[in-house]
Amino acid sequence: MKIRTKAAIAGGAGAVVTFGVAELIQSFSEAVPSIPVTVSQRVIELTPGALATEATQTVGTAATPILVTCVVIGTVIVSALLGALSLRSKLAAFAGAAAIGVVGLVSALSDSAAVAMPTTLAVVGAVLLGLATAGGLLVSGIGSSDESAEAGSANAGSANAGSANAGSANAEGSEGGAEPFRGRMRESDSSQTTVSRGSFISLAGGAVVAGAAAAGVGRFILGQGNPEAAGNAPAPLQPASNTSGEATDAETTNGDSEAPQTLDPPPEDASFDIEGMPEIITPAASFYLIDTAITSPRINRDNWSLSISGEVDNPFEMTYDELTSMPYRESDITMSCVSNEVGGGLVSHGRWTGVLLSDVLNEAGVSMDKLGRGNEQLVGRSVDGWEAGFKTDIALDGREALVAFGLNGDELPRKHGYPVRLVIPGLYGYVSATKWLEEIELTDWGYDVYWIQRGWSKEGPVLTQSRIDTIEGGDELSAGTVNIGGVAWAPTRGIERVEVSTDGGESWNDAELATQLDDDAWRQYLYEWDAEPGEYTIQVRATDGNGDTQTEDEAAPIPSGATGYHTVEATVA
Numbered sequence: 001m002k003i004r005t006k007a008a009i010a011g012g013a014g015a016v017v018t019f020g021v022a023e024l025i026q027s028f029s030e031a032v033p034s035i036p037v038t039v040s041q042r043v044i045e046l047t048p049g050a051l052a053t054e055a056t057q058t059v060g061t062a063a064t065p066i067l068v069t070c071v072v073i074g075t076v077i078v079s080a081l082l083g084a085l086s087l088r089s090k091l092a093a094f095a096g097a098a099a100i101g102v103v104g105l106v107s108a109l110s111d112s113a114a115v116a117m118p119t120t121l122a123v124v125g126a127v128l129l130g131l132a133t134a135g136g137l138l139v140s141g142i143g144s145s146d147e148s149a150e151a152g153s154a155n156a157g158s159a160n161a162g163s164a165n166a167g168s169a170n171a172e173g174s175e176g177g178a179e180p181f182r183g184r185m186r187e188s189d190s191s192q193t194t195v196s197r198g199s200f201i202s203l204a205g206g207a208v209v210a211g212a213a214a215a216g217v218g219r220f221i222l223g224q225g226n227p228e229a230a231g232n233a234p235a236p237l238q239p240a241s242n243t244s245g246e247a248t249d250a251e252t253t254n255g256d257s258e259a260p261q262t263l264d265p266p267p268e269d270a271s272f273d274i275e276g277m278p279e280i281i282t283p284a285a286s287f288y289l290i291d292t293a294i295t296s297p298r299i300n301r302d303n304w305s306l307s308i309s310g311e312v313d314n315p316f317e318m319t320y321d322e323l324t325s326m327p328y329r330e331s332d333i334t335m336s337c338v339s340n341e342v343g344g345g346l347v348s349h350g351r352w353t354g355v356l357l358s359d360v361l362n363e364a365g366v367s368m369d370k371l372g373r374g375n376e377q378l379v380g381r382s383v384d385g386w387e388a389g390f391k392t393d394i395a396l397d398g399r400e401a402l403v404a405f406g407l408n409g410d411e412l413p414r415k416h417g418y419p420v421r422l423v424i425p426g427l428y429g430y431v432s433a434t435k436w437l438e439e440i441e442l443t444d445w446g447y448d449v450y451w452i453q454r455g456w457s458k459e460g461p462v463l464t465q466s467r468i469d470t471i472e473g474g475d476e477l478s479a480g481t482v483n484i485g486g487v488a489w490a491p492t493r494g495i496e497r498v499e500v501s502t503d504g505g506e507s508w509n510d511a512e513l514a515t516q517l518d519d520d521a522w523r524q525y526l527y528e529w530d531a532e533p534g535e536y537t538i539q540v541r542a543t544d545g546n547g548d549t550q551t552e553d554e555a556a557p558i559p560s561g562a563t564g565y566h567t568v569e570a571t572v573a
């Protein structure tokens, strides 16, 4: 085996050990984040439009596991090159390893969950162990003394020159004194420090296996400690005792304290019991998921607090118990993502438990005339720094804008913002629905939040949309009664009418509407079509509570949300 190959293997093995040890440590301590994950997170933040793509917010989520893998493999490759480099210059190799360590440390420290001291110790310790592994392998595989290393590096140049002339000079198997590089190494190896090729491979392999095993054990422990990964549902909601009706104070603008703390189960006639229809309340486990976080922040709600900051008279902090002791309500709110394509699945309906945003602001002493000004926004900031912002009057115009801590009767799932998030009816998630909320800042409307910086429109009202759920494109249907059904939504405005066309929009038929749960909720529709054999282009369109019908013009999701009619081609036989 070429000496440079051995050196490269030593370097790569060292990196694997570093990652493994770091993963193992972080599985034991919430104060220490995962290095590859935080590095990937920084890459996403520093490359607007690259992974967190400009065209859709969904690709970023799908690409993140690939990104983490690339970070790990890339580091192992660079470390292997550094191992080879160490034959020429130990100093340069050390500097390279140190630089990798610094990138890892800086990334890890900038993570919201990182505590400086344990994180630094963990990263430095893991890097040192990796270096020791690489060094040990180098010594065992190549030779120990500085002299030999220097000899190696001194000869590396000529070895290269030699191999340029005669490519095979360096090849494994070219035994004997003809090869200067190996020849010199052999000499200085008289101290018996090198091991045989077989045992070098076992040593290096052992190091890699140990590193990978450490990472695996770490991941396993994390999985055990994470109830959601273990398949358990979030805990049932048990907010601090709070007798409904005791409103914090009378000034609350839209805080009708009569709002129920829990909703009755949806009435039977709120949904049609037909195949393909989505459940009227989306189970948390199938609620659509969009965010820029590679792993959801782990927040201990006993240490959590919400701060109300910015142009407020007195900056204010509220604990979880304080929040959940305020009058709260359960509200039906359909949420959707601006990235959703026409007919797509990035829309779900939840029963959210939370305190009115206006009540929280009021409690914090934010004066209503300040909020009434048109040129300001409320920016919700997540523990991971992500931000969404909307005009201040949204909090006051009567809609049920919530500081939410429950979904469908349970605590928020970690993926969906545990312990507290914002849910604002009628706004797409990217401008409003901050998960893992830790701060609400009153600031100038001119300030651009995360997705605005990446080309999406500033206001983000949810457009009226409808979807066909019971028929898929290309379906072969049998003649007779065919159920064409699905959902339509126009949060804050409600759905007044849904029409179905089977002839590509030439003629329209009124669909039957299920009972509307709430103006903020999606509404099911059903058109029982008497189908005769033929080819059909089926479409749907909805009219909102203001009497406005969704536009037929087709637009891509970016910048303001996809428009056009959901269209499905079907054959009736």
Ligand SMILES: Nc1nc2c(c(=O)[nH]1)N[C@H]1C(S)=C(S)[C@@H](COP(=O)(O)O)O[C@H]1N2
Pocket (backbone or CB within 6 Å): 057, 287, 288, 289, 290, 291, 292, 293, 335, 336, 337, 338, 382, 383, 384, 386, 415, 416, 417, 428, 429, 430, 432, 433, 434, 435, 436
């Ligand atoms: N902290 C944080 N909150 C976030 C996001 C995010 O990336 N980070 N994404 C937003 C977007 S674009 C949407 S559509 C909704 C999705 O919420 P869900 O994943 O609970 O369905 O969350 C919003 N809140």
Ligand SMILES: [Mo]
Pocket (backbone or CB within 6 Å): 057, 290, 336, 337, 338, 339, 428, 429, 430
């Ligand atoms: Mo979104």
